[in-house]
Amino acid sequence: MSVQDTVPKGGQFILEEADIHSIFTPEDFNEEQQMIARMTRDFIEGEVAPKREEIEKLDYELTVKLLRKAGELGLLGTDIPEAYGGAGLDKISSSLIGEHIVRGGSFSLSHGAHVGIGTLPIVIFGNPEQKAKYLPALATGEKIAAYCLTEPSSGSDALGAKTTAVLNEAGTHYVLNGTKQFITNAGFADVFIVYAKIDGEKFSAFIVEKEFPGVSTGPEEKKMGIKGSSTRPLILENVEVPVENLLGEPGQGHKIAFNILNIGRYKLGVGAIGASKWAIQLATQYAKERKQFNTEIANFPLIQNKIADMAIRTFVNEALTYRTGGYLEAAMQHLNMEENVFNEAAKAIEEHAIEYSIVKVFASxxxxxxxxxxxxxxxxxxxxxxxxxxxxxRDSRINRIFEGTNEVNRLLIPGTLLKRAMQGRLPLMEKLQTLQKELTGYMPPMDLSESAELLEAESKMLESAKKLFLMVGGTAVQKYMQKIDREQEILENLSNMMITIYALESALLRAKKTASRKGEAAAQLQVDMTRAYFQEVWSDLEKWAREVLVATSEGDVLRTQLSIVKKLVRMQPINTIALKREIAKRIIEAEQYTTTVK
Incomplete structure (x- = not known):
């Protein structure tokens, strides 16, 4: 992997310029990873896609059978260490499985819940004894896993859970009582990761087996989408769980829950890439087959514009998601998952919580x-x-609710950045002081004149975008201080700016990296999509900045700030109509999403 040994700190992208060699891109996939992707595609095309209708009718037996076939191919054990029956592969390999398995429709959700949030708590946070007991069967599909965090009265507020755990007099078992809601795979799962409060206070995680007395499930939910996946309540009535099935120590459940959600947010982004590529392929093929007014609708400029926009968003999503996947892999690769690495793993995953939330929001x-x-x-x-x-x-809509709603994730992004600045983990305050001196002095307009350097104008625009965010964010923090968490509209705008800047930078770095390796001609489509995206979202940055400043300042101070904004958002308009027509032409020729020029 071409990710530098020293991984950038989480949130660091907003403060410093990143180097093209510090990020992982889809162009970095090695042959083994590409082979895994092909194997997954073949499995879906040969085994799952032909049974789409039966799966959508909620055929448990068929889904479990297919999961076990996936297990035989190694598609359930990628993240599980070899010592426990898995393949112990890198995070990019498991990501590619997630990207390509989405063409299985609802099956992909059953698979993702099992290999991701269902199995990873034991892989990452279990002790060697727990891993030896459960992981071999989870790797083959002999046992299916589910993740139980949400409750009828607590969704995004996970720590508000009411499920309780009380140690029995003998000290051998915890007795669990409560109900978990919207549990994927509940209808056929054998192993449940359940969160409960010990003595009503210490939020903790437990491994609960279906066969434990007192475990039952409610009726299937009738859903808008993902109809072929099982979604039921899990009911716990005086369930005796052996003390050795406690994950970590009492009161450490939040470390497991939040970090598994972090990985879940990243994996959601990967799945969104696969679904987007599928949608583009279906749309372009249909547009070439469908004729209106005696011509293929693919020839109509407005249809071409749609196809270009679909491809551009997918390109940017692919860039920022796999960039984040590179950070996850680099952070986790030094951990020995055969041992107990609870605290080290929690720290490694938490480092890029900001980026995982960005992936989740942008991708969905x-x-x-x-x-x-x-x-x-x-x-x-x-x-x-x-x-x-x-x-x-229909299936796409749930993604903005899964893994913490997009509203919650938007609040987490700037909130986490400010928290880390207060902890001294990021030099945000120092950067603000330096920037304040720069902005209050003479600031010449941004030079966007023609340059021979590739994407030079966009690089300057990105630099200005970061300054704009820091100026606006600093103004908001100075006004509201510790009470800024109450100003959710302000935080949402700051979050939107951070998401957009990360997206812009990821696309820019990817296009530049491709050009540096393969030449500018080969990278032309990526360059075009990057330039088009900069033009598309640039005015949004100005809008969000102005809204925050008008809400936080007034009089001469506001007028001065708005004049600075005007200088920072200066841009050189380009003909995006012609640019998008060229992008669409490439996609339509290929009849699928592509980032290369023939």
Whole structure:
């Protein structure tokens, strides 16, 4: 992997310029990783896709059978160490499985819940005895896992859980009581990761088996999408759980819950990439087949514009998600998962919590956009269940709710940044002081004149965007101080700015890295998509900045700040209509998402 030994700190991207060699991109996939991707595609095309209708009717037996077939191929044990029956592969390999398995529709959710949030708590936070007992069966699919955090009265507020655990008099078992809600795989899972409060106070995690007396499930939920996945309540009535099934120490459940959610947010982004690529392929193929007014609708500029926008969002999502995956792999690769690495793993995963939340928000919203446009290109047929785009559209909606709602994640992004600054983990305050001196002095307009250097104008725009965020964020912090967490609209705007800056930088670095390796001609499509995206979102940064400043300042101070904003958001408009037509041409020629020029 071409990720530098010293991984950038979480949130550091907003303060410093990143180097193209410090990030992982899809162009860095090695042959083994590409082989795993091909194997996953073959499995889905050969075994899962032909049974889509049966899966959507909630055929438990079929889903479990397919999961076990996936286990035989090694598609359940990628993250599990070899010592416990898995393959012990890198995080990019498991990501590629997640990206390509989404074409299995609801099956992909059953698979993802099992290998991700269901199994990873034991892989990462279990002790050697727990790993030896449970992981071999989870790697083959002999046992299926589920993750139980949400409750009827607590969703995003996970620590508000009411499920209790009380140690019995003999000190041999914890007695669990409570109900968990919206549990994926609940209808056929054998192993549940359950969160409960010991003595009603210490939030903790337990491994609970289906066969333990007192474990039962409620009826299946009737859902808008992901209909072929099992979603039920888990009911715990005086369930005796052996003390050796406690994950970590009492009161450490939050470290497990939040960090598994962090990985879940990243994996959601990977799945969104796969679904977006699928939607683009369906839309372009349909647009070339469908004729109106005696011509293929793919020839209509407005259809081409949609296809270009779908491809651009997917390109940016792919860039920022796999960049983050590179950070996750670099942070985790030194850990020996055969041993007890509880605290080390928690620290390693938590480091890039900001980036995981960014991936979750951007990816889920990008997929919603792509799926919506895919339906629109299909016209009336996009509304018919016979066409897969209809299922993609319905299934995509849950992603903005999964793994913490997008609203909660938006609050976490700037909130975590400020918290780390207060802890001295990021030099945010020092950067603000330096920037304040720079902005109050003479500041010449940004020079966006023609340059021979690739994406030079966009590089300068990115630098200005970071200054804009720091100026606006610093103003908000100075006004509200410790009470800024109450100003959710302000935090949302700051979050949107951070998400957009991370997206812009990821696309820029990816295009530059590709050009440095393969030449500018080979990277032309990536360069075009990067330039188009900068133009598309640039005015949003100005809008969010102005909203925050008007809410936090007034009079001469506000007028001065707005004049600085005007200088920072200066841009050189380009002909995006022509640019997008060229992008669409490449996608339509390929009849699928592509980032290369022939």
């Amino acid at each position: 919203e990008a997929l919603d956009f792509v799926a919506d446009e895919g339906v629109q290109i299909h016209g009336g047929y996009g509304y018919i269940s016979e066409y897969p785009i209809e299922q993609i559209y």
